[in-house]
Amino acid sequence: MDEKKLLHELEKIMKKHRNGKYKCSFAGCDEYSIKSHVFQKNGILKNIAEKQHVSQFASKSLFNNDESSRFEIRKVGINDVYTFPGFCKKHDSEIFSFIEDKEIDFSNRKTHALFAYRAICQEIYRKRASLNFASEILISPDFSHEFKLLFADLCMGSQHGIKNLEFFKGQLEKEIDGNPTHFTFDFVEFDKIDVCISAPLNIYDQQNPLTYTHDDNLNILNEIYVTSIVNTFPYNDKSYYLIATNKDYECKWTLEKFQLFKSNDQKFRLKVISDLLSTRFEFWCISPKLQRKLGSQKISELCKIWQSEVLNFDDNIDVDFNLFESC
Numbered sequence: 001m002d003e004k005k006l007l008h009e010l011e012k013i014m015k016k017h018r019n020g021k022y023k024c025s026f027a028g029c030d031e032y033s034i035k036s037h038v039f040q041k042n043g044i045l046k047n048i049a050e051k052q053h054v055s056q057f058a059s060k061s062l063f064n065n066d067e068s069s070r071f072e073i074r075k076v077g078i079n080d081v082y083t084f085p086g087f088c089k090k091h092d093s094e095i096f097s098f099i100e101d102k103e104i105d106f107s108n109r110k111t112h113a114l115f116a117y118r119a120i121c122q123e124i125y126r127k128r129a130s131l132n133f134a135s136e137i138l139i140s141p142d143f144s145h146e147f148k149l150l151f152a153d154l155c156m157g158s159q160h161g162i163k164n165l166e167f168f169k170g171q172l173e174k175e176i177d178g179n180p181t182h183f184t185f186d187f188v189e190f191d192k193i194d195v196c197i198s199a200p201l202n203i204y205d206q207q208n209p210l211t212y213t214h215d216d217n218l219n220i221l222n223e224i225y226v227t228s229i230v231n232t233f234p235y236n237d238k239s240y241y242l243i244a245t246n247k248d249y250e251c252k253w254t255l256e257k258f259q260l261f262k263s264n265d266q267k268f269r270l271k272v273i274s275d276l277l278s279t280r281f282e283f284w285c286i287s288p289k290l291q292r293k294l295g296s297q298k299i300s301e302l303c304k305i306w307q308s309e310v311l312n313f314d315d316n317i318d319v320d321f322n323l324f325e326s327c
């Protein structure tokens, strides 16, 4: 198969699984899911949108020839920003009504459990889509043995990731039902910046054997690794930074960053967010207004840093870059 045909096949298989049908994420529900939003449309996205569009960080098509930049920020309609086949119609509206249909109550554990839960469910879906994609390549007669080997790791990694995330998902379902678990939630209110992030995070901490390690250590398939969940978004006239961690699998990196975030000024906080966007998270969007303010030079620098650090989960990444220098 020539390279162009190979890329075409890969993109086709990937799209098939990303756009595939998935069952509702809620425990015990057997219905098929509808298009669920990671960030809520009302109250969050609508407030930063221009003509119903926001600016979303995304990877370019495999056919993009520019090796130096595989990522970009593109305008996406608010009906499509970070959507995923998450929940059936009933659960999508019932479970999240608590944070979507009234003022968000940040003092309530359930609020935090719901934001964390939706981020985890979205990541599980992404890992499922990757697993299905890699599995199809592994059994297809169209690809060479050598080529297939490249996907065996993705298969194992996705399987392990799903198992790990399912554990935390189960705990959060208990929280949503009103049964406290070992999850701890905290948040900071700070000066408004039009940035939305929502995702779980695995950091490799050399001091902590329970953190994510490299995939070559595959006897770890049954173990649970430290995962924290970060959400940040503007709401009314402020921004909020939420963290969720489980006491039994505490992420020291997240907690330390959070304490620094809490005790420092806005300038410091923006540098933390800049570091998160350039080295830790691929699920985020900003307002078109903020995109213009940042300028194309800063954004292209950010995309380059992201590309070089995308597989780096170490706790000590230090980048000499601040996306918000001019803010």
Ligand SMILES: [Zn+2]
Residues within 6 Å of the ligand: 024, 025, 026, 029, 030, 031, 087, 088, 089, 090, 091
């Ligand atoms: Zn359901």
